[in-house]
Amino acid sequence: MRSRRSFAGIGLLICTVAGFGLGAKLLAAGAALVKATPDQVAQFSGTYRYAGNAQEEEARKAAIDHAVEGMSFLIRSAARSRITATTQILSLYSFFLEPGKIRIRPQSRPEMISGDHGEPADYVYNGKRSKLTQVFAEDRITQVFVSDDGKRQNEYTFSEEGKVMTLKVTLSSPRLTNPVVYSLSYKRAN
8 A cells, every 4th residue: 555655646756855956957057048039939838739649659658668667566557557647648738938937737737837947836736746847948948846756857849930849758756667758749729
């Protein structure tokens, strides 16, 4: 029973202190952090709909299998189920860039709001608490969730014309044999 509870938070995953450390590192890399220009605001802002295919779904499943392959057979199935539930492919993401702030609204999830230079913000989903940091730099938004169980990094990369968004997900935890890493494709819906 205890091992099931230990996997309950894998979705919003490493310790809170590490989250503050990441925010400080991102702030120290200030040269890469810039204020969004009006063109970039237009490029990034909007709603994107999932446009992936069966290959992306299979790659996600393979990444999950790779992450749990070194676990005991007694907990591997529970871990795989929990990670699969946590990494569901969402059909929509909406992005809003405001002065000093990033807002991302995923389908069926609470809105994710924080400063745009890695300032930590509290985030709660399904009763699980984590620290959220978001950074805008060049053609991407990097988002990191850190909790007691580990870390999830979402890297949203936007095409030059803003018609395509690629989401690269990296899930890591001391409990996982390997990180879960996969990418998903989205197209602008509006």
